[in-house]
Amino acid sequence: MHGRTHLTLSVTGIPMWRLDEKLVREDIFFLDRPYSLEKSDEEAMNHTLQQLESILEEHGEKIAAMILEPIQGNGGIIMYHRDFIIKAKALLEHYGVLLIVDEVQTGYGRTGKMFGINHYEVVPDIIVTAKALGNGIPISTFSTTDAIAQSFNKASSSTFGGNPVAATTALSVLNNIEQHGLVQRAEELGSYLKERLQEISSPFIQEIRGVGLMLGLQIQAINDEVSSAQITDIILEEMKDRGFLIGKNGLNRDCLAFQPPLVIEKDDLNAMLSNLIEVLSGILDRLTVTI
Numbered sequence: 001m002h003g004r005t006h007l008t009l010s011v012t013g014i015p016m017w018r019l020d021e022k023l024v025r026e027d028i029f030f031l032d033r034p035y036s037l038e039k040s041d042e043e044a045m046n047h048t049l050q051q052l053e054s055i056l057e058e059h060g061e062k063i064a065a066m067i068l069e070p071i072q073g074n075g076g077i078i079m080y081h082r083d084f085i086i087k088a089k090a091l092l093e094h095y096g097v098l099l100i101v102d103e104v105q106t107g108y109g110r111t112g113k114m115f116g117i118n119h120y121e122v123v124p125d126i127i128v129t130a131k132a133l134g135n136g137i138p139i140s141t142f143s144t145t146d147a148i149a150q151s152f153n154k155a156s157s158s159t160f161g162g163n164p165v166a167a168t169t170a171l172s173v174l175n176n177i178e179q180h181g182l183v184q185r186a187e188e189l190g191s192y193l194k195e196r197l198q199e200i201s202s203p204f205i206q207e208i209r210g211v212g213l214m215l216g217l218q219i220q221a222i223n224d225e226v227s228s229a230q231i232t233d234i235i236l237e238e239m240k241d242r243g244f245l246i247g248k249n250g251l252n253r254d255c256l257a258f259q260p261p262l263v264i265e266k267d268d269l270n271a272m273l274s275n276l277i278e279v280l281s282g283i284l285d286r287l288t289v290t291i
């Protein structure tokens with residue numbers, strides 16, 4: 001979540017981003033994510049929903065909200081079973097707990113819909129966004145229902161809140177997204193990129209995940225000598241030397257993250273793809289020789 005305060009650092013599900021394990025307070029609970037390579041999406045979903053229900057049953061009274069990314073970004077580009085959020089929301093409503101959706105990575109068209117949550121047909125209670133709205137200018141947003149907004153009635157002021165330069169930039173970013181049909185474009189280019197990635201044959205590729213221009217390529221090891229994280233680093237370095245910056249995420253830091261600017265051209269995607277194919281087969285040759 002936004003910022004580096006004690007509370008926000010405590011709610012990230014990825015321990016490496018916390019300063020200290022002790023930052024996790026007793027009244028913050030984590031769910032297993034509804035995704036696993038070993039289980040079907042449905043089994044994974046049911047497991048997490050059961051976990052959610054038992055936490056709510058026991059502690060629902062003191063829980064204010066559940067926070068989730070509609071598609072996990074740093075977690076490794078993980079989407080959930082299409083019914084997961086809708087079922088989780090029903091449980092939350094039953095216990096009077098709000099749903100906060102973090103759209104910092106998924107927001108503003110990246111996934112081929114304006115917001116990532118649109119893939120699941122759920123209306124959350126609160127949406128937070130940042131990054132893409134400012135196109136480089138620092139800005140973040142908090143959107144909620146009238147009822148929740150009206151409950152915040154204390155005096156408040158913030159040095160950068162409502163900054164006119166950032167707000168004007170955000171409005172022109174939104175106009176630009178609309179005028180150039182970037183949401184639709186992310187859907188089309190994303191499907192194209194996903195199909196091309198799926199066609200690549202390499203023993204290092206375990207799975208391709210995600211939607212729109214938010215795609216992940218899960219790397220796997222082919223022996224005990226070199227880990228999936230090491231293979232990922234080799235690929236990323238070689239791609240960087242060839243002029244392509246690809247992200248890295250996943251709990252084991254072994255997922256290539258394709259999250260390019262929404263204005264990227266198909267030619268650039270094709271150039272990246274042909275280089276990636278060469279790099280993957282080069283590593284295979286190298287590792288095979290080493291073995």
Ligand SMILES: Cc1ncc(COP(=O)(O)O)c(C=O)c1O
Pocket residue numbers: 001002003004069073074102103104105130140
């Ligand atoms: C999903 C998500 N939420 C929140 C943040 C952090 O936002 P901020 O830089 O405003 O603290 C990030 C940062 O990359 C992010 O990926």
